[in-house]
Amino acid sequence: MTPHDYTFLQGFLKDRSGLILSNKEYLVQGRLEPLAKKHGLNGISDLVEKIKSGKKDIETVVVEAMTTNETSFFRDKNPFDQFSETVVPRLVKARATKKSLRIWCAAGSTGQEPYSIAMCLKEMGALLKDWRIEITATDLSREVLAKSEAGRYSQFEVQRGLPIKLLMKYFQQSGETWQINADIRAMVKHKQFNLLSDFGALGRFDIIFCRNILIYFDEPTKTGIYKRLAKALEPDGLLALGAAETMIGLTNAFVPSPGLRGFYAPNPAAAA
Amino acid sequence: MKMCLVVDDSSVVRKVARRILEGLDLQIVEAEDGEKAIEACKNGLPDAILLDWNMPVMDGLEFLHKLRRMPDGDRPKVVFCTTENDVAHIARALEAGADEYIMKPFDKDIVAAKFREVGLI
Structure with a gap:
């Protein structure tokens, strides 16, 4: 080269x-x-x-x-613990009448993140009984989306972050590979999508996971994406970023969600 | 510093596991079969046990059954680490009281993920 x-x-x-x-x-x-x-x-x-x-x-x-970026099941663990213990229970209270949750994985990659979210929700059982749950996984790459849709992973992949009890509960072994069960796969809708394009057609979400992807963008691009992410969230929705990511000095579109590490709420002052 | 007992009849595996686990700030004790591991546990229970399945004298599953019957034997976190990679073996290990399960071959990321999962790092 x-x-x-x-x-x-x-x-x-x-x-x-x-x-x-x-x-x-x-x-x-x-x-x-x-x-x-x-x-x-x-x-x-x-x-x-x-x-x-x-x-x-x-x-x-x-x-x-x-x-195509590095990913793993339950990457960094903590965001998923907070998601199950605090974020979803809080939204369940707020949406008690509507009984609907929309979640967007903005860099769904080969599926480990959206399926981790789906497993968290499945583990909540009765709390979400009769709820309409929509998980949208988007990625720029058709190839990784195809892998995500298939939900088939190597022995190495299922051992990075996935607790053995969840592997046994939600996967079927087929030789050297493990495929996530059809009911979990059905919870995730896949769509090819470029984060540089308009988010309007996707609608509004309650939670957006946009972890470890914006680090690859320059500052003006990042700022624009943050603004559009804020508009794509419900006013009481939350954005999850990667552990090492920060928006300090870049935008006031979000404020840190009190008591939650790595989760950000749309800033009402910025939206006004 | 937390202590981890590495039980495997292969000195190569013990050496690789020691290097990875020491990198995760764990203190290592080694045993080459289940019987020697029981002796080590009688001298003091470790915080964690990385346990092979197929070993001479006493295999990993028999060791685990005996460990869980010892006083405070439910305390150490047990992570199986074996070439037995089918659901039947995993189910038997979990039923016997294993906390996590590594299917060989393994690398640093897998060991770290499993030890993080059981709260040891």
Whole structure:
């Protein structure tokens, strides 16, 4: 990969996905070199030439390869404990008449996060009996969404964060892989979606998980997404961010939710 | 510092597990079969036990049954770590009182996730 190729890919990926690459040559090399080989090309320079010549299928696979992120079941554990112990019980009280909850996983990736949420809700049993629960998992990559829809994971994947009792309860073993049960899969609706686009068509949500994805965007892009996320939430809804993420100095669209780590509420003062 | 007893007949596995667990700030004691693990527990119960299934002299399941019958034997968190990766074995381990279950091969992330799950790190 030449410096020109890298510069081109930086601009191309920012335009198409908002992804910011600074000093990430190793990441580009590591992800696109195997992709080039898979498509019978000599290397990243050939991939760049294909993109420049307008090969849409190559554009898509390059964006997907660069935007697929590390994930695991119950990643960081604490957000899911808070979700089950505080966030959902609080919303259940507030929605007692409506009996409906809409949850959005904005970077659903290969499904570990949306299915972790679905398992948390299933574990609540009677509390959510007769409720209409909608979990929408979106991602830019069609490939990871297809994996998420299949709900099939390797032995390594099911051991990262997934308690053994939940593995036994909600998965079926098939040789070396484990597939999440159909009733849990049915709780999650999948949709290809670019966070740079308008959120209006998705409607309003009670909870949005947007964890460990905005770290890849530049500040103006992040600020714009935060503003649109605030509008996509019900006034008493909550946004969950990754443990290392902060919006301090970026936007006043949200305020930290008291007593909840990593959860943010839309700021009524900013919405006014 | 919390103490973890690593029970496995393979010295290589014990060495790898020791390196990972010491990296998680746990103090390590080793035993090469279930009988030696029982002796180690009589000298003082550890906080956690990383337990292989198939071992000579006394296997992991028999050890677990004996451990849970010892005074305070319900206290140590037991994480099975075995090549037995089918639901029937997992179910038997849980029924016998295992807290978590690792299917070999394992890596640092898996061990850390399982020990976090049982509240040891």
